């Protein structure tokens with residue numbers, strides 16, 4: 001894969017679209033490409049796009065909920081930065097049990113950081129799916145906007161075993177080293193038994209005037225200072241988690257312990 005990318009880079013391409021097979025879990029690919037990106041490779045991971053079949057999504061998720069196997073569809077939505085909800089012409093409010101709004105809610109419950117674009121025959125404006133800079137820590141405006149949207153988010157009613165999004169806030173400044181240990185205990189040691197797929201957040205760090213961003217992809221993470229906090233800006237820690245077995249109370253309490 002790396003050899004292929006190096007060859008492609010020689011052609012000075014603007015974008016490379018990698019299509020995984022229908023059943024692929026994007027996590028390993030995302031981790032490898034993001035790690036390369038952090039090591040300043042010639043290619044950088046822009047975003048993960050998942051195409052969802054509007055006609056079948058509900059049944060696909062539901063059938064697996066009823067069985068013991070865990071569907072790749074959850075992983076593919078959980079890791080997506082953009083979800084193209086395709087074949088919307090086959091789903092209309094009149095003749096379907098699952099109108100498009102309900103499908104979008106199902107997607108947002110799994111991953112409320114994803115942007116959903118409705119389409120027919122996957123006809124989408126390329127400017128909406130290229131140059132998203134979803135993994136770029138310096139693209140802080142985008143991240144803050146995403147986090148703003150997630151402030152109101154609550155998926156407490158969802159069953160803990162399903163993949164979901166959860167947002168926690170902490171107004172007190174956190175200690176940088178304690179937060180690093182905290183995140184490592186969650187994603188490396190599985191201290192609280194949670195299965196975190198992705199995580200994005202902004203941090204207000206003790207003894208620093210810089211807004212820090214936190215990003216996690218499976219076992220990889222980075223915390224970087226991005227810009228100065230503005231005068232009058234609400235300096236707060238806001239972290240969005242996507243994963244399974246997420247426990248809101250434990251996350252809030254353990255993050256609070258990083259403020260002491």
Ligand SMILES: Nc1nc2c(ncn2[C@@H]2O[C@H](COP(=O)(O)OP(=O)(O)OP(=O)(O)O)[C@@H](O)[C@H]2O)c(=O)[nH]1
Nearest residue numbers: 021022023053086087088089090119120121122123
């Ligand atoms: N009505 C309708 N049909 C579509 C649309 N997009 C694709 N199709 C048709 O659906 C059929 C199957 O196409 P896809 O679902 O894209 O199949 P695929 O890409 O081979 O599926 P994967 O194996 O998941 O990659 C083809 O006949 C397409 O023309 C759409 O938006 N609306």
